[in-house]
Amino acid sequence: MKAAVIVFPGSNCDRDVAVALEASMGSKPLMVWHRDTQLPDLDLIVVPGGFSYGDYLRCGAMAAHSPIMREVKAQADKGTRVLGICNGFQILTETGLLPGVLMRNRNLKFICKDVYLRVENAGTDFTRKHKLGDVVRYPIAHAEGNYFVEPETFRAMEGNGQVAFRYCSKHGEVSDAVNPNGALSNVAGVYNAAKTVLGLMPHPERLAEDLLGGRDGKAMFDSLVEALR
């Protein structure tokens, strides 16, 4: 399996996700600088978390226009799997690879804590190691994670299995009380229509080995390796 991690000025989760990928793949991913214009044929592209361009204008707005993103879009259009984590999710909505937008958290604060997520679609290359309704603990660390999309589009997305994860309680109950940022319908992550592109605000790479305090995030990388190897 061949994977690449895109690195922008201000990315800060690129190495964490490279470590998590290597643990699951058994080989190192390619690290690609945002100014590059070409990518080799890949099975997976990861757009990592961080503060690309210092979050100038709007999180992800500048990075979406980086030279490498043209190539990421071209590969995504051919079906290469793309995973956007946190700032990566914001970049993927800004490029139009994923529907919706990420607005300021409803309390207008940067939120850094662990949350529980319910797996809403266990039939994709990103989640095949899960069962539908599994509850996982992932960390969040963001200021703009308040997901929104027009109701009509959202209904179609729900019908098409594009809701990937919802914020929930430890026991899997979805309610406003466990919605950290005001996201529409507690949405923490979404797929494109083909389920080949996933973006999510929480960080699977930050709880992907025991030394980090938990390994709930490892299943995502193991799923991808099983599906794409």
Ligand SMILES: NC(=O)CC[C@H](N)C(=O)O
């Ligand atoms: N951890 C992250 O990727 C943070 C994303 C972005 N800088 C935000 O604060 O919303």
